[in-house]
Amino acid sequence: MKKRDFLKAGLIGLGAFMVPGKSAALEFYPRPSGKKWAVLFATWCGSSRDAGIWVSEGMGGIANVFDVRENPDLSGYDHIVVGSSIRSNLIPGSLKEYLEKNRRSINGKVRGLYAVCGNMMQPPGREQYAAFIDDQLAVLTGASAVPSKVFLGRITWGLMDPDVRERMQAIPNMREYDNLKRTECMALGREILEATNSV
Ligand SMILES: Cc1cc2nc3c(=O)[nH]c(=O)nc-3n(C[C@H](O)[C@H](O)[C@H](O)COP(=O)(O)O)c2cc1C
Structure with missing residues (x-):
């Protein structure tokens, strides 16, 4: 191979590993569906992302799942589910905006709709539905x-910003936990699909 061809081949090969201008988000590819x-979810540490994927699974995997930080264009969608994590009794500002x-x-x-919260590891009740679903x-x-659910979520120290982790670890009896249930998220997905299809 001539030196010039060798260099050209090398550059083409390198191009295959280069990141495009706007790097693609980790897209969730839905299964085929008529509609x-x-x-759309908002999360800090991932509980609401997993809840969203499991809600879609309950619907047969037909929903595409988007992080609000991707600023998705949802104008071409027929049906939308919105879910959010809670900190200090609020959804993230990014979702509100x-x-x-x-x-x-x-x-x-x-x-x-769904919300994911800690609720001191106690089953969510009227107060949480009112504060997270009805009022926000x-x-x-x-x-x-519309069918709505407040799920219990997770605390994972390794996923938190150091200052947040420090504040959380200062709370008496606070520890890591995982209370998010795939079966409950899938059940909400089924409920949403049935309610929509029955209209
Ligand atoms: C800084 C911080 C504040 C939180 N505030 C609340 C709260 O006000 N009420 C509540 O029920 N849970 C609260 N939680 C628990 C979270 O809602 C729970 O960990 C949830 O799973 C986080 O979702 P994410 O993993 O999607 O970020 C808080 C957690 C953190 C780290």
Whole structure:
């Protein structure tokens, strides 16, 4: 091989490993479906991401699952599920901003809601549904009377920013836990699909 051809071949080979200008997010590829479904989630440490994927699995894997930080364009979707993690009784500002900004492309399409919280490891009750679903997610999405669920989530020290971890570890009896249940998330997915298909 001539020196020039050798260099050219090397450069083409290198190109295959280069990151494109806008690197692609880890996309979740849905299974085929007559209607386009999306799950939009907001998370700090991943519980709401896993909940979203399991909600989609409960629907037969037909929903594409998006992190709100990807700023997805949901205008082409027919049905949307919105889920969020909770810190200090609030959903992340990024989700609030996204829902306010994209009100028009989401309005009338939200078929289900979920929140993921710690709730001191106690089963969520009326208070948590009111605070996380009714007063935040339902208001911001304009969805009323759609299937909704508050799930218990997880604490994983290794996934937290050091200052947050320090504050959390200072709380008496606080420890790592994993209370998120795939079966419960899948059950919500099934419920949302049935409620939507029966209309
Ligand atoms: C700094 C911090 C604040 C939290 N605040 C609350 C809270 O106000 N109420 C609650 O029920 N759970 C609270 N939690 C628990 C989280 O909601 C729970 O760990 C959840 O699984 C986090 O979701 P993520 O993994 O998607 O970020 C808090 C957790 C952290 C780390």
